[in-house]
Amino acid sequence: MGAGTQALVFLLQVVFGLVVFLFIVRFLMRATFVDWRLPLVHVVARLTNWACAPLGRIIPIRGRWDLAALAAAFLIEMVYVLLIGTVTGRSFGVGVVFIALAETLNVLLDTLFWLVIIAVILSWIQPGYNPNLAIFQQMAEPILRPFQRLIPPLGGLDLSPIVAIVAIKLAQILLVGPLAGFAQGFVPPMGM
Numbered sequence: 001m002g003a004g005t006q007a008l009v010f011l012l013q014v015v016f017g018l019v020v021f022l023f024i025v026r027f028l029m030r031a032t033f034v035d036w037r038l039p040l041v042h043v044v045a046r047l048t049n050w051a052c053a054p055l056g057r058i059i060p061i062r063g064r065w066d067l068a069a070l071a072a073a074f075l076i077e078m079v080y081v082l083l084i085g086t087v088t089g090r091s092f093g094v095g096v097v098f099i100a101l102a103e104t105l106n107v108l109l110d111t112l113f114w115l116v117i118i119a120v121i122l123s124w125i126q127p128g129y130n131p132n133l134a135i136f137q138q139m140a141e142p143i144l145r146p147f148q149r150l151i152p153p154l155g156g157l158d159l160s161p162i163v164a165i166v167a168i169k170l171a172q173i174l175l176v177g178p179l180a181g182f183a184q185g186f187v188p189p190m191g192m
Contacts, residue, residue, distance in 0.1 A: 001088060008087050016080035022047050023073035024111050032139045040132045048072065074104045074107035097188030102179040106172060107140065113168045115140045120161045 001009075026048045034041055048069060055068035077100035085092050092099060119140030122133055147160035147167070 003008050009084060012080060012083055012087070016076060016083075017107075018105050020073045020080075021111065023051070023069045023076065024104075024108050025074070026052065027066050027069040027108075028111060028115070028139050029135070030061065030069070031064050032142050033064060034135050034138050035131075036134060038131050040135055051076075057129050070104070070108075073107065074100055076101045077101075078108075091188060093188060096185045098179060098183030098186065102176050102183055105179065106151060106176045109168050109172045109176065112143055113165060116143060116164050116168070117160050119144070 005098055006064075010144055026044050027084055029036075029044060036042075051072035052066070052068045055071050056066075059068045061068070078096055081092055081096045081099050084090075085096075108187070115136060118136045120135055142165055145159050147164045148158065151159050151163055153159075
């Protein structure tokens with residue numbers, strides 16, 4: 001692969017990665033009941049409405065689950081994989097669906113991981129209430145709640161974020177890894 005192709009693949013990775021991330025964040029904001037009147041939430045909504053509004057007619061929001069945002073993330077991942085195949089001269093066959101599914105799940109779990117990390121850091125350094133920073137804690141709270149029930153604070157020290165991080169990373173290993181491996185079974189070897 002030449003330098004131009006590598007540069008194009010890198011740019012596609014960055015652009016499509018950010019777009020998919022925005023849709024995952026939208027899904028998580030709805031799932032965690034973040035206040036939709038906040039400016040940061042408005043930005044995410046405006047940047048993702050172009051796909052979520054039409055998909056929302058097919059896949060309506062059910063309570064807290066904005067499945068149209070997840071579907072948009074998945075479809076964008078499929079387009080990304082197809083573009084990478086075109087740029088690199090590879091055919092992914094039916095594997096496109098499974099690669100896109102694995103990547104969407106991976107971005108979702110990575111986002112959960114970083115939400116927990118950011119919420120922990122903000123709990124240490126946040127001097128006062130800031131609605132845009134509180135979004136991160138609101139989004140992390142439902143992730144941490146089951147672990148907080150499982151492991152109560154010990155001497156004022158909350159160990160639930162550590163357990164949550166371990167669980168998220170285990171889910172990536174146990175779910176994303178095998179799914180990606182399964183997807184590779186559909187990808188023809190190079191040169192075929």
